[in-house]
Amino acid sequence: MDEENQEQRVEQKWVPLEANPEIIHENGVDPRWNYVDVYAYEKFKEEEEAHLIKCEQAISPDVVFFKQTIQNACGMIAILHSIASNDDELVGPGLFHDIIQEAKNMSIEERAELLENSKALAQVHGDAAATGQTEAPDRETDVDLHFICFIEVDNHLYELDGRKLFPINHGKSNDLVESSVKIMKQYIARDPTQQNYSAIALCKTDDSS
Secondary structure, three states: OOHHHHHHOOOOEOOOOOOOOOHHHHOOEOOOEEEEEOOOOOOOOHHHHHHHHHHOOOOOOOOOOOOOOOEOOHHHHHHHHHHHOOOHHHEOOOHHHHHHHHHOOOOHHHHHHHHHOOHHHHHHHHHHHHOOOOOOOOOOOOOOOOOOEEEEEOOEEEEEOOOOOOOEEEEEOOOHHHHHHHHHHHHHHHOOOOOOOOOEEEEEOOOOO
């Protein structure tokens, strides 16, 4: 994307989503897959990002990463992260499938622009935020909370945070939950006075009702 187009892009703001995004089933995700409560976490500090740039970490080409350029869109970004690098059979026909397929061969900047220009995605997000279990804040509200996503690809644990420059490869993983919890505990140890931690996992359930 050239500098002229980048200057013309206006920052968008969405209403924050709750941590129980039922919209996935309305947009093509297999109803046997649901988000369930797991644990708690917080983000890495900026020093780690600088360290990772220096180390030139290896990232699997099968990891689909979305950069967050829309304010308060972290919930939707986390949803896309949780399904985009999963089995193709997880997502059936629908908006999410279309976005993921189009994004796979794009650069990170192109993916960000794809989401910015998707009126359908903005509508889905807005509808979900408006129908949550709690009253949705105003889109101009400064929300001090953030969603990130942990996925396992090629037996490696990846942290996907749309505010960062790239995915973070946390190394070998034989169990997604156990490996993620280790990282979560590191986050909590950085600020033990912070209580605003929670986590959900996208899991396949026996009951598809």
